Amino acid sequence: MAGVGPNLECRMYEAKYPEVDMAVMIQVKYIAELGAYVSLIEYNNIEGMILLSELSKRRIRSVNSLIKVGRIEPVMVLRVDKDKGYIDLSKRRVSEEDIANCEERYNKSKLVHSIMRHVAETVSIDLEDLYVRIAWPLYRKYGHAFEAFKTVVTDPDSVLDQLTYQVKTTGPDGKEVTEVLPAVTPEIKDALIKIVRRRMTPHPLKIRADIELKCFHFDGVLHIKDAMRRAEAAGTKDCPVKIKLVAPPLYVLTTQTLDKDQGISTLSKAIVACTEEIERHNGKLTVKDAPRTVSERDDKLFQDQLEKLRQDNEERGGDDDSEDEDETGMGDVDVENAGFDV
Incomplete structure (x- = not known):
């Protein structure tokens, strides 16, 4: 019987939920009487909802003319109930500037996610573990992991050799010990550099x-x-x-x-x-x-x-x-x- 492979599903960002007044990329799942149910692509497809009243500033004559099942587009976050997992969204409140910024961020994040997923599959490690070790620390340090990966193309050591993560173990005396280890093993580093260079080397x-x-x-x-x-x-x-x-x-x-x-x-x-x-x-x-x-x-x-x-x-x-x-x-x-x- 074949062994179970690594889990390749994970959100793109460290935060489990988006912030209020933040534009996020969604995909429409289905349309109901109260509104449209969508999945938040950047947050591992958790569910959100756009009420009918938040679809357009104008009078709604046809819901299908405003939103279609399967469509991917930016919307604004109105409310987040982390306890119940409810996320209310708005299409009518997202501005042209919000749309442009969201699309730019999403396109970068999508490329980073594809690279991380490929590495996780190559070295047989859970994708979230790889994010914890590499991607999320790079988001914190560089603003976006995409910017770090651009440096990896020409100078991987300056980016990857600085990353560490903590592992808690039990010492000989039975007490918990926190050990700091390199986040990037030689195997992960080799796979990551190869994939980043292939995917991010600029073309004329x-x-x-x-x-x-x-x-x-x-x-x-x-x-x-x-x-x-x-x-x-x-x-x-x-x-x-x-x-x-x-x-x-x-x-x-x-x-x-x-x-x-x-x-x-x-x-x-x-x-x-x-x-x-x-x-x-x-x-x-x-x-x-x-x-x-x-x-x-x-x-x-x-x-x-x-x-x-x-x-x-x-x-x-x-x-x-x-x-x-x-x-x-x-x-x-x-x-x-x-x-x-x-």
Whole structure:
């Protein structure tokens, strides 16, 4: 018969119950006549209730339009009866600021919880014991264990080697003795470092901007090339800028960086440099989409778009008549096929 594994259920925070006037993340379980019964996700799914009168500031015409079974969202704590285990909550009293703060805290806590649960399962220890030894002390010291784990990625010893916990034992004389032990054993430390580094090592963000670049000057293609060089020169070692032709006169500027604000700022400077250079030769730069982060899905759609354009160009086989070129001027010359290294 297989042995019983470790208990992997535990609340995220040291306090068993939330404080009054605190925003918490809940999941709706079912809706009754008096209100909605929910589980408090951060507190090991203990039950709470939102009265119908606390669902909305406006007159309620349809409960289902305000709250749905299975939905996860922040609400405000109104009352906590620790003796009876009653928790009254409100949806209508939670502000936009409360929602933002709650979601940020919850997303960090959810990642910490996932890491702790994985470690507990790996080393076969109860999850609450692991929280008592590691996570809750880190919450107290760093404000949030997430912040401590960010340091663990690069300097685990400074965070983990300082943690201790107390064990009460009976001495030879029969008296109770309190012994202070390292909270993190070599086995736990090895598992925790591996999982934290895998889950929390930052990945570069891709920042992108879409522009139109035209120049009707006699040497327009050369001036576009110079403007593109100016744009790329605005990049840095940590935030290099690349510019690529999509289809005349549309270009995209991209960079990859760990710092979103730095990436957006760098692309903005690149656009300014490119604009200054092309306008010196009576050209024009138009920003179609300002610098912003793009997801892997966005990037794949963009690559698919490029591939479709390449196929369309191959099918046309260079049979476009000259009238189109006259309408758009030198800004429509295909820089990629004009011998330029872009």
